[in-house]
Amino acid sequence: MPVPAYTFLLLSGALFTMGAIGFLVRRNPLVVFMCIELMLNAVNLAFAAISRYLNSLDGVVFAFLVITVAAAEVVVGIAIIVQVYRAGRQMDVDGLDLMKE
């Protein structure tokens, strides 16, 4: 295997960092959600890489479970975003502070 394991982990860490930065910086809830998906994908890449380089199937199974949980999360999250949008036509996560006080 000519590509060493740590390059996959480096790429995974870089993708996770970019997702986290986007999560903190962007204010559109849909884009924030996409950044969460980016982070989950980065973790899946790390799982698959470690699974491959340690000759074990556990990482692949974990990544598969992460994919299913992410699908469930997207369904409920987008339903909530649509509800919030219909209630106030507001698409700014900074403005959604009704539950603050």
Next chain:
Amino acid sequence: MVVGFAIVAAWELVTAAGVIAFRRPIYNALALVGNMLGLAVLFLMLNAQFLFAAQVIVYAGAVMVLFVFIIALMNPVSDVTLGPARGGEWIYGIVFGVIFAALLGVLLVNQGLTGRSGPSTPEVINAVGNVQSVGTALYTTFLFPVEVTSVLLLIAAVGAVYLAMRRIR
């Protein structure tokens, strides 16, 4: 192999930057689709064909179609109210980015993978078949997590239907 990995890695970083940086949500979504397809190629390079198929079908197929539908439905360009930019969030982003870049530097210094190696070498997996071996692991070793995940999916479906029903009533 190394050249292919370099190309796909560069593609991944560019599309991830697109997800963060584009101003219109539909461009973010398309960049994310490209990112997920590139990740599927990386799964193929890691001898995880089952994950490749699941990634393309579930993520690029189902999740991103949902995103694009919602973006088309809400049309968030014309009538979205974004408050005035405060600039404070950029500070959090930069601080977090520096911290994680330092962690990546640690990974560069400490390159070894110290785990105990398992029995499933690519030869063993390919002799049985990738999907068969993953399915066997799912329904023997990981039976309980799979059942819990199925209950979670059921709850998510019921919750989404409930949230959609409330609008009709």
